[in-house]
Amino acid sequence: MFPCEIKHFPARPTLSIRFRAPAQDLSKHFGRAYTTILNYVEELGGSCAGPAFAIYHNLDMQNMDIEAGFPVAHPLPPRSEIRAGEIAGGTFAVCHYTGPYDQLAPAYDALSQFAVKQGYQPGNIAYEWYLNGPETPVEELKTDISFPVTRLVTEKA
Secondary structure, three states, rough: OOEEEEEEOEEEEEEEEEEEEEEEHHHHHHHHHHHHHHHHHHHHHOEEEOEEEEOOOOOOOOOOOEEEEEEEEOOOOOOOEEEEEEEEOOOEEEEEEOHHHOOHHHHHHHHHHHHHHHHHEEEOOEEEEEEOOOOHHHHHHHEEEEEEEEEEEOOOO
């Protein structure tokens, strides 16, 4: 139902804004963060190197800790609330989801189960990559969900 795979990604430089908000307020925070970053990148003459992302540092629906941003072609300096950073390279479990953002939970469950079945332990951080924009009809929204993973060690008899 939800196509999943294990992929290896290189490290990617990013610009992001980190914030805390209840789940019901996320869309307004995302919109402001993405607009602020895009304007800054344009001002610097830089370019984004991929779609918008969100990094979920926790899943406390009343006080979510989130970074919203973009990978950039080359490292750019931080400014004010805009952080310069990097998404570490490595091995990730990835799920390709199509549909409304508020119905992502089953895809997260499928991805966690897939990773374990493949012999991996999911990390504590979740990434969402938004592959099309907010003007897209909700049933056609494409999101890649990913977790950094580590290989589970199995004992030999």
